[in-house]
Amino acid sequence: MNFKEIGLPEYLEYHEMVEHSPKWHAFRLNGIGGSEIGSCLKVSDFKPSIQLYYEKAGIIDAPHIKNEAVFHGTHLESYVGECWKHWWDGEYMDNYNNGKLIRDYFKPSGYITNPKYPHLFASVDGIIPMGQKKMFGETLDKPGGLEIKNMSKMAIDKWETSIPPYYMLQMQMYMLVLEIDYFEIAILKDGRYLSVQYVLREDEMCDTIAKVSKDFWENRVVPAKIAQKKSDESLLNNDDKAYSNYQDIISRLEPEVDDSKSYAKFLKDRHQKVDEVKEGDMEDWNYASHYAFWANMEKTSRKNKTYAGSTIRKVMERQGVDKWTFDEDGYFNIYVTKDNSNRVNNKIKYDFDSKKIYNILKKEI
Numbered sequence: 504m505n506f507k508e509i510g511l512p513e514y515l516e517y518h519e520m521v522e523h524s525p526k527w528h529a530f531r532l533n534g535i536g537g538s539e540i541g542s543c544l545k546v547s548d549f550k551p552s553i554q555l556y557y558e559k560a561g562i563i564d565a566p567h568i569k570n571e572a573v574f575h576g577t578h579l580e581s582y583v584g585e586c587w588k589h590w591w592d593g594e595y596m597d598n599y600n601n602g603k604l605i606r607d608y609f610k611p612s613g614y615i616t617n618p619k620y621p622h623l624f625a626s627v628d629g630i631i632p633m634g635q636k637k638m639f640g641e642t643l644d645k646p647g648g649l650e651i652k653n654m655s656k657m658a659i660d661k662w663e664t665s666i667p668p669y670y671m672l673q674m675q676m677y678m679l680v681l682e683i684d685y686f687e688i689a690i691l692k693d694g695r696y697l698s699v700q701y702v703l704r705e706d707e708m709c710d711t712i713a714k715v716s717k718d719f720w721e722n723r724v725v726p727a728k729i730a731q732k733k734s735d736e737s738l739l740n741n742d743d744k745a746y747s748n749y750q751d752i753i754s755r756l757e758p759e760v761d762d763s764k765s766y767a768k769f770l771k772d773r774h775q776k777v778d779e780v781k782e783g784d785m786e787d788w789n790y791a792s793h794y795a796f797w798a799n800m801e802k803t804s805r806k807n808k809t810y811a812g813s814t815i816r817k818v819m820e821r822q823g824v825d826k827w828t829f830d831e832d833g834y835f836n837i838y839v840t841k842d843n844s845n846r847v848n849n850k851i852k853y854d855f856d857s858k859k860i861y862n863i864l865k866k867e868i
Contacts, residue, residue: 504611510633510646512617512682518624519613523567530614532561534622535716540676541669543719544712545758548669551766552719552758559720560727562753579691583651584608584629586697587689595697606635608649617680620713622720625680637685638701647685648677656692665690666700672712674702679709719758727756812847 504517520526535555541547542555558565589598591605598605608629615625629649637643652670666688674686684704691697734749760766783791819825819837826836833850840846 509630511630514618515681516616516618517611517613518616519611522612522626527613528565528567530624531565532559534616534624535559535720536614536624536626537673537676538626540623540672540712540716543716544672545761545763546668546672547765548667548763549765551763551769552761553766554769556719556723556727556756556758559724560731560753562727562731579653579694580628580651583653583689583691583697584610584649586691587649587651587687587699590689590697590699606631608632615680617682620680620717622717623676623680623713625677627677627681630681631685631687638687638699643685645683645685646681647687648674648681648683650674650677650686650688652688652690653694654690654692656696665698666702671702672708675705675708676712676716678704679712723756723758727753730756815847 504519506515506517507513518530520530535543539550539555542550542552545552554563557563586595586599588604588607589595591598595605597603608631610629611627613626615627617623627648628651631643631647631649633643633646635643635647637647650670650673670688674688678684678686686702686704687699688702689697689699730749730752734746734753737743737745737749781787815835816837819827825838826834828834829851831852833852835851836848837845838848
């Protein structure tokens with residue numbers, strides 16, 4: 504690939520290979536990719552930072568997920584890309600049927616790396632050549648990027664911007680590596696609704712990505728790789744003490760515990776029953792009582808939520824309405840589902856400072 508010809512920095516490196524081939528998967532052990540940066544920054548719903556750490560250190564294998572969603576997503580990518588080529592200002596079907604091409608892109612086969620960030624690699628769905636139009640009409644003075652996704656409307660509606668944060672980080676990371684400042688994301692919702700949005704580079708976010716990912720790689724993954732190699736050597740030499748020491752190093756290099764369900768699931772799946780009992784000390788008590796406090800808070804919160812919901816239903820019933828609107832502060836309504844049960848839909852924009860509340864409650868523990 505001639506980077507100068509397409510308007511990208513000449514010092515970028517192109518690693519051409521067949522997608523999803525053994526070589527393609529092996530390359531991923533050399534750094535962090537766009538689909539993984541959300542895990543590194545602890546915003547991924549799918550893979551926790553601790554799992555990414557063990558995969559990149561070569562201690563556990565990264566799962567090669569094969570299911571219907573992945574199958575259709577892979578094969579729909581080229582179709583959605585074709586729709587994007589004919590899309591402009593929300594219209595694309597007539598252009599597609601009439602063969603009217605609006606814009607174009609090309610897809611690199613492999614990875615692009617930047618020597619400034621040797622621990623990162625980009626596997627973009629498409630590069631939009633400079634000279635083409637941005638969504639709002641301006642001409643690209645340098646290449647842009649294209650990301651293609653196949654998502655359910657339910658998953659999209661969870662996010663205020665309609666773009667999950669881990670996808671936003673993915674595009675920002677690609678802009679960091681490619682040194683560009685414009686991206687578009689084409690999302691096929693529920694297999695039938697095409698949405699196209701643009702994303703501009705945010706330097707502060709790119710700086711955070713560069714800093715956090717470098718720390719994760721150099722201060723966790725690289726030392727863990729060394730410790731694991733020495734641990735294997737100790738095992739071969741029947742040196743149990745050295746083996747135990749290196750395993751302890753690997754454990755201490757793990758990313759800190761976070762509050763994600765994916766992190767909890769990883770630890771739960773890893774846990775092995777040992778049938779051993781220890782008389783707890785004060786530190787153990789603090790951990791256990793901390794959990795007990797929040798478990799009781801959860802029960803209380805659930806009861807209070809049920810009480811509040813029942814009160815609202817009664818008030819709405821008396822008022823003869825099923826929806827309250829509050830202008831820019833959102834709305835609250837009760838709706839009936841297909842199975843004839845009713846549900847609460849809370850879209851109130853309430854300023855809930857969870858960190859502040861957590862710090863206050865933590866003092867009570």
